[in-house]
Amino acid sequence: MKPHLGSAIILFIFTQSCVFAAGAIPQLMRNGNATQLIVDGKPFLMIAGELHNSSASTLEYLEPIFPRLKSMHLNTVLVPVAWEQFEPAEGQFDFTLVDGMISQAKANELKLVVLWFASWKNGQSSYAPMWVKRDSQRFWRAVTKERNTLETLSSFCDETRKADARAFAALMKHIKSVDDDKTVIMIQPENEVGILQEMDYRKEAIEALQQNVPKSLIDYMNLHRNDLNPHILEAWCKQGFPARGNWLELFGDDTATREFLMAWQMANYINAVAKAGQQEYPLPMFVNAWILQKPEDLPGTYPNGGPVARVMDIYKAAAPNLFAICPDIYLPNFKDICEEYVRSDNPLLIPESTVDAGRAFYAFAEHDALCYSPFGVEERAANDLAFQGAYAVLNELEHIILRYQGTGKLQGLLREGEETSRHITMGRYSIEVVYEKEHEPCYGLVIQTEENAFLVAGVNLRLVFTSADKEKIGYIGQVWEGRFVDNQWKPIRMLNGDETYHNEALRVFGREPRIGAMAISQQPLPPQPEAGQHHSVTSGEKSLVNTPGIYGSSPESVGRQVAFGRV
Secondary structure, three states, rough: OOOOOHHHHHHHHHHHHHHOOOOOOEEEEEEEEEEEEOOOOOEOEEEEOOOOOOOOOOOOOOOOHHHHHHOOOEEEEEEEEHHHHHHHHHEEEEOOHHHHHHHHHHHHHOEEEEEEEEEOOOEEEOOOOOHHOOOOOOOOOOOOOOOOEEEEEOOOHHHHHHHHHHHHHHHHHHHHHHOOOOOOEEEEEEEEEOEEEOOOOOOHHHHHHEOOOOOOHHHHHHHHHOOOHHHHHHHHHOOOOOOOOHHHOOOOOOOOHHHHHHHHHHHHHHHHHHHHHHHHHOOEEEEEEEEEOOOOOOOOOEOOOOOHHHHHHHHHHOOOOOOEEEOOOOOOOOOHHHHHHOOEEEEEEEEEEOOOOHHHHHHHHHHHEEEHHHHHOOHHHOOOOHHHOOOOOOOOHHHHHHHOOOOOOOOOOEEOOOOOOOEEOOOOOOEEEEEEOOOOOOOOEEEEEOOOEEEEEEEEEEEEEEEEEOOOOOOOOEEEEEEEEEEEEEEEEEEEHHOOOOOOEEEOOOOOOOEEEEEEEEOOOOOOOOOOOOOOOOOOOOEEEEEOOEOOOOOHHOOOOOOOOOO
């Protein structure tokens, strides 16, 4: 379990209510060991989804989507803005789509995260304007080792960076001028950046290998030597930890060094774009990664220079205007990948993933995540009623998840692969969690709300509470199933007898069954699934699946949670 400062929550609630007023721009704040987003003066959990790449290319196509997303229980939508449509001619900006998406989101009580598809998207440059693509003398292209020109723009071109930054600054200035209600809460400059080969072989890039490594990166590595990613630390160590020198002298003449250079170059470029935008309107900004699909993958099989976990330290040194490096997770080992990206200086935000509600529950509870967002949500979750029901339960739980993030009293539960159980210790209690059904999703969360009281939410779980002290006995007192209505606990029924094995275990059945995804698969999806592909690490087969239930306090203690036992 990650360490937390449990007493910080009271101070945080008091502080934010005094400092943050409704109407202030969204910003980030620490709550114990968690980083939270403050929207309209209070913490906000992004129960989100990302639209397909082309869904926001016309207002006519976009208009019917927002009401549908609201009915699917999202509170936030990640929406692309393409540079080629925003600036069709140099210096001429078209605000039609931006104004329309803000207006439609506001009308449906949804918040927006704007994704700036500009110099790069998925390691290529198809969203750059035609006036950029046609002028390769001014706006350089990357080249291959064989000296062939690529469609991808080169990160070594100052003219491209300046043009991108000017357009992005115009976008941010306009959002500030029209978004009085703070509908836009966060920004992602670029998308899955990098180049799909070993490196950019322009002469400028080759020459850069022979130039001194920037002092700011060396200073960062020295300051963080005990915590550096092993991929960087080992390369530096093999050279004897030199305090100065060019890239080859510091890290050696191999593929890793070329990736370090490309990451530094790409991070500086993106930071310049982000900084230009934040000078106009300082919303929080993050960058997302097309992650490694296998540990042995070499740069180029994924976009080289992108913010994968093993070069995160380079991005932290080069791009201080970005608050987080974020993984797009389509692989089945979701929990391992989350661990790679969670650091004290890098809160977890998942801008793209699968339509799997269990992942959202786990990320919010286990890692204090800011956001969970399935990609292509308007299509891939449209008929998954079990997913929609789970998102509805997350809306009920939002206030209490936010209250306990960063306190050490919140744990996430998620079955992956062949797992059958998990053991956790919370306070004076030892809890054995059994994943009940082999062919249905099993997930949830546990919150210790008092010394002898817990709130549990989820589906297809069995929890056995015993004393963590072997000389004492712990047992379940009462279990009440209920829901939150307007943030107030409403008990529905007390569970006893067969429903709890006579209080031997808390059986998390969930609520009503709905049509949803079934058997768990270990087949990974591609880094960016195409339209029409199955949307989850599940098999794609649909059947009746229970939606999550909430188990908490007795009728006599509204606002407190059930006493599961006395030790």
